[in-house]
Amino acid sequence: MARQLEDVYCTLLMSDSYLPGAIVLAHSLRDAGTKKKLAALITLDTLSSDTITELRPLYDYLIPVERIRNPSPSNLYLMGRPDLVFCFTKIALWRQTQFRKIVYLDADVVALRNLDELFDIDAPFAAAPDTGWPDAFNTGVMALTPDMGDYWALKTMAAAGDSFDGADQGLLNQYYEHKNWHRLSFTYNCTPNAQYQWEPAYRYYKRDISAVHFIGTDKPWKAGRESHGGYGVYNELLARWWAVYDKHLKQSSAASTSQSEKRSSVVVQQHVQGEKSADASTATPQHISDPPPPVPEIVMQPEAPVTSTEQPLSEPGEVSENIDQGVIEPTPTAEQRRFSAPQMEWDATKFEPPTDAKPEAANFPTETYVFSQSHQLFSAPKSYPEPPKDMWYKVPEEKPKPAEKPKPIFPWERQDDRPKPTRVFVEDLPPEPEPEHAPSPVHTFSTVHFEQSPEEDVAPGLNGPGRATSPKTADESWQAFQESNANAWDSVPGIDTYVRAIFENQTRRGQTQVLTNHADAEDVMSPTNDRSNRRESLLITDFPSAIERPSLPVTPAPVRRPTFWGEERDDQGELPQAEGVPPQAEWNPQAKLDELRRSSVIEFEHLKSPDHPVPPLRSLPEHSVATPEVRVSPPETAPSETAAPEDEAVPITAPISTDDKPMFREPNFGADGANDHDKLPPREEDLSPLSTKANPLAAI
Ligand SMILES: O=c1ccn([C@@H]2O[C@H](COP(=O)(O)OP(=O)(O)O[C@H]3O[C@H](CO)[C@@H](O)[C@H](O)[C@H]3O)[C@@H](O)[C@H]2O)c(=O)[nH]1
Numbered sequence: 001m002a003r004q005l006e007d008v009y010c011t012l013l014m015s016d017s018y019l020p021g022a023i024v025l026a027h028s029l030r031d032a033g034t035k036k037k038l039a040a041l042i043t044l045d046t047l048s049s050d051t052i053t054e055l056r057p058l059y060d061y062l063i064p065v066e067r068i069r070n071p072s073p074s075n076l077y078l079m080g081r082p083d084l085v086f087c088f089t090k091i092a093l094w095r096q097t098q099f100r101k102i103v104y105l106d107a108d109v110v111a112l113r114n115l116d117e118l119f120d121i122d123a124p125f126a127a128a129p130d131t132g133w134p135d136a137f138n139t140g141v142m143a144l145t146p147d148m149g150d151y152w153a154l155k156t157m158a159a160a161g162d163s164f165d166g167a168d169q170g171l172l173n174q175y176y177e178h179k180n181w182h183r184l185s186f187t188y189n190c191t192p193n194a195q196y197q198w199e200p201a202y203r204y205y206k207r208d209i210s211a212v213h214f215i216g217t218d219k220p221w222k223a224g225r226e227s228h229g230g231y232g233v234y235n236e237l238l239a240r241w242w243a244v245y246d247k248h249l250k251q252s253s254a255a256s257t258s259q260s261e262k263r264s265s266v267v268v269q270q271h272v273q274g275e276k277s278a279d280a281s282t283a284t285p286q287h288i289s290d291p292p293p294p295v296p297e298i299v300m301q302p303e304a305p306v307t308s309t310e311q312p313l314s315e316p317g318e319v320s321e322n323i324d325q326g327v328i329e330p331t332p333t334a335e336q337r338r339f340s341a342p343q344m345e346w347d348a349t350k351f352e353p354p355t356d357a358k359p360e361a362a363n364f365p366t367e368t369y370v371f372s373q374s375h376q377l378f379s380a381p382k383s384y385p386e387p388p389k390d391m392w393y394k395v396p397e398e399k400p401k402p403a404e405k406p407k408p409i410f411p412w413e414r415q416d417d418r419p420k421p422t423r424v425f426v427e428d429l430p431p432e433p434e435p436e437h438a439p440s441p442v443h444t445f446s447t448v449h450f451e452q453s454p455e456e457d458v459a460p461g462l463n464g465p466g467r468a469t470s471p472k473t474a475d476e477s478w479q480a481f482q483e484s485n486a487n488a489w490d491s492v493p494g495i496d497t498y499v500r501a502i503f504e505n506q507t508r509r510g511q512t513q514v515l516t517n518h519a520d521a522e523d524v525m526s527p528t529n530d531r532s533n534r535r536e537s538l539l540i541t542d543f544p545s546a547i548e549r550p551s552l553p554v555t556p557a558p559v560r561r562p563t564f565w566g567e568e569r570d571d572q573g574e575l576p577q578a579e580g581v582p583p584q585a586e587w588n589p590q591a592k593l594d595e596l597r598r599s600s601v602i603e604f605e606h607l608k609s610p611d612h613p614v615p616p617l618r619s620l621p622e623h624s625v626a627t628p629e630v631r632v633s634p635p636e637t638a639p640s641e642t643a644a645p646e647d648e649a650v651p652i653t654a655p656i657s658t659d660d661k662p663m664f665r666e667p668n669f670g671a672d673g674a675n676d677h678d679k680l681p682p683r684e685e686d687l688s689p690l691s692t693k694a695n696p697l698a699a700i
């Protein structure tokens, strides 16, 4: 069960000079019998440790907050309160979400009775009207529900210096102007001051007053005891503050007062005008018995708008006087020059621009940044505050969509029982024991494979313990590797059929030209074909291998050439067949190969016979290709005179020598050296210098 959030009264203390107010306020609430806890927002860098020590016994929570300075405080000078330059700090109340409800009271407020009913207000924000402008509320007493959305909105406005009085009251009134703020009775925030002329009303309502708020610069403790005691509304209410003070803090001369009590009183008293007791020097350490500075402390801050060091500000009243006389510029700091719309000076909806106005550019923001001197590395905070919610617009919450299956594109995607592809990384596999002998190669790539039996489900080289014990042959390993790396494009015939159908469809429509390498058509469907016997490829970049390329025609197409004498050839351009190559029509490679095989065996046997001297062998030039043995046997029957020259082909053999060097035997043309196959004497034309046999160039 969620813990219920607490309610607290809360005040703000940013300077030691307001300590008497904070102490009196706490006592007044306790005296009124509140059951609620007390909290104080404190700015640690501007408060002395003595002040904090004083607060501890009275406040249940001391909450340190960052001071928020108004970057354009010129409006503060309109009400003569430059000391309130840090009052934006008050907006930190809205981020105290650890509390359910906060009743905020300025340190210059005194409670005349229990105010606990303020916690029962449902409205998120409530405040009482201000005497200066009753349509606006005074920010000295507020009942609010902390909310980060409001906080960030206020913070944004504060950063822009958006406040008609330069402090929190202007800012909050501008923020809540269009929100329905709950109006509290004036009796919760009765603000008597010298200017208050409604004594009859006071007389009529005074018994209902719950809290008095001493607004303005003349705080009771600053004006001193001597200033009150007179007659009138203000003095009556002032007396109420002093009554609490006297009850709890007046230096008692009684012997029973303990040293710590004495000391405690002195810490507060030093900020109370005219309250320096005679025995203060004995009870107080030197540093706190020093007279308080005559200037409001906050004005003495280095960031405070002081232009002339010769003329330090002494009294807030004097400040406004100085501004009026032009001694002090109200916008002397860099932050103050930030742009702020001059709403107060000129209402553009009703009047023309003022003739003596500064040019627009005079208001442009400038920012000077200085390099940080810190040597500390940045360390991110443990957590960041909640982002603002419901500020100016509602950010739509992202609802997690139910994972929808994409529409199937490929036919195999419709199969419900298809294996799930899984991506396997080496790091994902369970750690394996180091193999004792050869360490398995490390695969740094990932493989996509299909779920198989557990036995097969391990990539090669990543052998599990079971594998290591069953040695495999290289072939088996290779087979396993191939299987484990199966590509769906190879193993699922449906893919190929599908893609082919698309291609064919497109080709028919003439949109795409698909280069396919046509090989054995039956082979297309085979998933096990290898490189040398592969199916036609669908990939444009997959060029056919040397084996797959269609061979060149055996005999080139005839080219008509004149004879040596410029005549047309008799044979009407029939070029002689390439030596050793039959005409295309007769070309049966298989039959020819068989024939060659047979004849070469005979030839080889014949050459081995001792009756026939072996013709001289000549080495082929280096790098020449070891051509397969080619021999064209002469016809068995005697050739006729009309026999084509190619029928008298010279036997060419290229037997493999014993040292494996390809050898080339010169053809034997000698009249007496004719071998068995050259039974006929060479014809004349063969010996003629113009013969194509003797002079091959003649044929060209
Ligand atoms: O040096 C300072 C100044 C102010 N405060 C705190 O801030 C409050 C506001 O200052 P205060 O002097 O009380 O201002 P008021 O004279 O009350 O002036 C009016 O204008 C202020 C600025 O808009 C509002 O904060 C007040 O609620 C409103 O009553 C004080 O009560 C303190 O809690 C300090 O602790 N130290």
Ligand SMILES: [Mn+2]
Binding pocket: 106, 107, 108, 109, 140, 213, 214, 215, 216
């Ligand atoms: Mn106040």
